[in-house]
Amino acid sequence: MLSERVEPLQTVMQSDIPEDREEAGQIARAQSGDAAAIDWLLARYRNRVVRLATHILRRPGEAEDVAQEAFVRAFRNLRSFRGEGRFYSWLYQIVVRICLDRRQSSRWNAETPLEPVSETLESTDTALGDVETRLLVEALLDQLTPQNRAMLVLRELEGLEYEEIARVLGIPVGRVRWRLHAARAQFQEFWRNAQQEADHV
Amino acid sequence: MFKAPEENEADRALRRGLRSLPVPALSADFDARVRAALRRPTPWWQRLWTPVRPVLSMAACSCGVTLALLHWFTAIPLVPPGPSHFGALDAVASARGRARLEALDRQIDGMELSTATLRGLSAVERPPLATQNSAPPAPPEPRHAAPERRSQMATPPTA
Numbered sequence: 001m002l003s004e005r006v007e008p009l010q011t012v013m014q015s016d017i018p019e020d021r022e023e024a025g026q027i028a029r030a031q032s033g034d035a036a037a038i039d040w041l042l043a044r045y046r047n048r049v050v051r052l053a054t055h056i057l058r059r060p061g062e063a064e065d066v067a068q069e070a071f072v073r074a075f076r077n078l079r080s081f082r083g084e085g086r087f088y089s090w091l092y093q094i095v096v097r098i099c100l101d102r103r104q105s106s107r108w109n110a111e112t113p114l115e116p117v118s119e120t121l122e123s124t125d126t127a128l129g130d131v132e133t134r135l136l137v138e139a140l141l142d143q144l145t146p147q148n149r150a151m152l153v154l155r156e157l158e159g160l161e162y163e164e165i166a167r168v169l170g171i172p173v174g175r176v177r178w179r180l181h182a183a184r185a186q187f188q189e190f191w192r193n194a195q196q197e198a199d200h201v
Numbered sequence: 202m203f204k205a206p207e208e209n210e211a212d213r214a215l216r217r218g219l220r221s222l223p224v225p226a227l228s229a230d231f232d233a234r235v236r237a238a239l240r241r242p243t244p245w246w247q248r249l250w251t252p253v254r255p256v257l258s259m260a261a262c263s264c265g266v267t268l269a270l271l272h273w274f275t276a277i278p279l280v281p282p283g284p285s286h287f288g289a290l291d292a293v294a295s296a297r298g299r300a301r302l303e304a305l306d307r308q309i310d311g312m313e314l315s316t317a318t319l320r321g322l323s324a325v326e327r328p329p330l331a332t333q334n335s336a337p338p339a340p341p342e343p344r345h346a347a348p349e350r351r352s353q354m355a356t357p358p359t360a
Binding site (some may be wrong): 035038039042043046047050051054055060061063064067068071072075076077133134136137138140141150153156157184187188191192 | 210211212214215216217218219220221222223224225227228232234235236238239243250358
């Protein structure tokens, strides 16, 4: 199995500059059709892409298909990537677009069965053991729109800057800030209510 | 006792909760499937679609603008509007009335001329009452008819 612990991307990228240079080299080789470079990029980003797709779609069964489609689309159009931004933000842009397209398609509600994420998957990090917090987070994600979910995941999990999130989603930075603030405020309310209930019990 | 949590605590919990969310394990042949999909030739319409898409969207935009301009130009009347149905009826009615007035005027003129002689009175023709509404009245005799008739009466027959 390819499942592995996924670290936030920002910490890796900021701390290790040679890795950035290596990535740029691999991208250049992949642009010329080097299979080894494509494998390198796949190995680096596949888990992140699947995680992002899982949280946006809230349907883990679809996430792998989306990830595969995103990689195929990205590698086929790799020549259009000119290195102006970061590769991951370009890749995430493709992932988010595919996810939102799927959510908007008429087949989504008709064909895809609802499957709660917690029931179908085993947590990759059981050491935390904070089931309540996880349930609160899932409740929050279920209430957010797919775009806002993408925003939250890109910020809190992938560690993207506001400007990068705005570029990925194609919306103004101000809207990113405002929506993230609203999502956090909503979670705080959940958190407060949950604590209140726990205190009463 | 409920104690309101600090913002940082909730934010940390949110981040912790997001990281603890389960992530599906990828199937072992994920990379192989991606590579196989990359080896498959791209459909011709997909290859064509990428460069053609901006051209098509520009063409669609210009078509829309052209149609809007055409609609706008055709909506402006080039000639002044013609008479309406009621307007046409009014015009017919006024033409009839004008003809009738002219006929009456001519008859009155004829009467003035014929006051000199009683024979001129016979020249006055009254419009028939029955056909007054349907057909225009018969034109009166011309003014020069009376002197001509008078001259005919004044001169004795040569035979």
